[in-house]
Amino acid sequence: MLNTRHPVIVIGAGQSGLAAAHALRGARLPFFVMEASDEAVGSWPRYYDSLALFSPAWFSALPGARFPGDGGRYPRRDEVVAYLRAYAERFNGEVRYGRRVESVKTAPGGGFTVRTEDGSEDEASAVIAANGYFGNPYRPELPGATEFAGTVLHSSEYRTPDAFEGQRVVVVGGGNSAMQIAADLAGVARVSLASRAPLRWQAQRIAGKDLHWWLTRTGIDSAPIGRWLGGKSMPIIDDGRYRAALESGNPDHRKLFSRLHEDGVEWPGGEREHLDAIVLATGYRPDMGYLAGTGALDAEGLPLQRAGISTTVRGLGYVGLEYQRNNASASVRGVGRDAAYVVGKLRRQRGRP
Incomplete structure (x- = not known):
């Protein structure tokens, strides 16, 4: 049984961390969120200016808060930033800003010690890694790249x-x-x-309905088929x-x-x-070097997990991994479902029904 005297610590206060916070509050588990920056908007402000979601606002919301405005439009980057800022306000007392996690260590009696770059340490009964990928962009080796002067x-x-x-x-x-x-x-x-x-290619509209309407209506968007999708190009x-x-x-x-x-x-x-x-435009890899030494990562630094629950470290979960459970796992529309699932699993590990 995990130590119930200590809170659950969520690492990262972007869309995944905020979804985890919502699920933890709903489960009545004590928690706080460690965020490296000074606001809870994740990597969204750093994306390119013209970025727009491929899912309509109707299907681009976190749990408990609809995306404002016309639900049929495709929100742009700055609209998502504003939405996350507003969503984060409900967790103001539970998000600790300017706390970049340096390391997570397993504690002998169960649980974790989470250390930040300023040298402070906190004990946790469980940890949810939700800091995403943006900090670790993937740069493939290209023949002749060292010669190229452009x-x-x-x-x-x-x-x-x-x-x-x-x-x-x-x-x-x-x-x-x-x-x-x-x-x-x-x-x-x-x-x-x-x-x-x-x-x-995938048509954005089918028979007059947006693709995401069909994915939701058929259940494909939430089907737990992540491990079959992983590695396949979208x-x-x-x-x-x-x-x-x-x-x-x-x-x-x-x-x-x-x-x-x-x-x-x-x-x-x-x-x-x-x-x-x-x-x-070659994507990203999980940015979770702070878990090195716990046995949670493979030789390439990828989490050893199934559906967001670590297969090697008890009490460790993830939210926001690509194809974690389904096609939508790394998206605004999908992190809420995954967060609820992971929190439920961690809650049972704590010995609660």
Whole structure:
């Protein structure tokens, strides 16, 4: 049985941490949330300016608070930030800001010791890791990358197309963010979208209804099938504008280049051309180095877990992992369900019904 004298500590106060806080309050478990920054909005303010959700506001809310305004619209980045700020107000007394977690250690009698960068330590009966991926962008090794003298940045560093006006740019990736950034850049630059695999497409509306209406109505969105989905590329959700953009020729889509040179790129088949910049829309990996030494991570730093519950460390849970339980696990619309499930499991580990 876990130590019931100590609270549950949630790491991260973005969408996943806030969903966990909601579930813990509903379960009447004492808790507090450790947030590295000075506000509870996660990584949203640092995403690119043109980012818009692919799910309507109706399907983009955390538990207990509908997304304001027209439910059929697709909220933009700053609207999500405002929504999270308002949602976080209900947990003002339970979110501790400016507390970046440095390490989590298991305690001999059960539970954990959570240490922050300022040297303070707190005891916890259980820990929920909910700090997301943004702090660990994935940068694949590209042949010739060390020779290339142009600009290379990850999508986490991309904000607006302004700095790329008149340039030749390649966006590496084949998902929604890659396509959205490529289309954004095409207004000022000559752009190619380069991916290893063919692009996959999903219509945003089917028979007059948004895709997420169908996913919800059929139960697919909440079906516990995460382990079968993990590792599979997701299709680009399109209302027609992105395929039309590719048909216009800017951006165009190409198979990933063979290698980079000092001032350019070499495509399969040997064609070479000048290149100014590369944007890596290649995703992220879990940012949970603070769990090193607990036995919670594999050799690549990935959590050893099933449906958000650690398979190696009792009392440790996760919220917000991609495909944790289903297709929506890492999204605003999906973290609430997963948080409730994980809190229920941890509650039983504490010896409560």
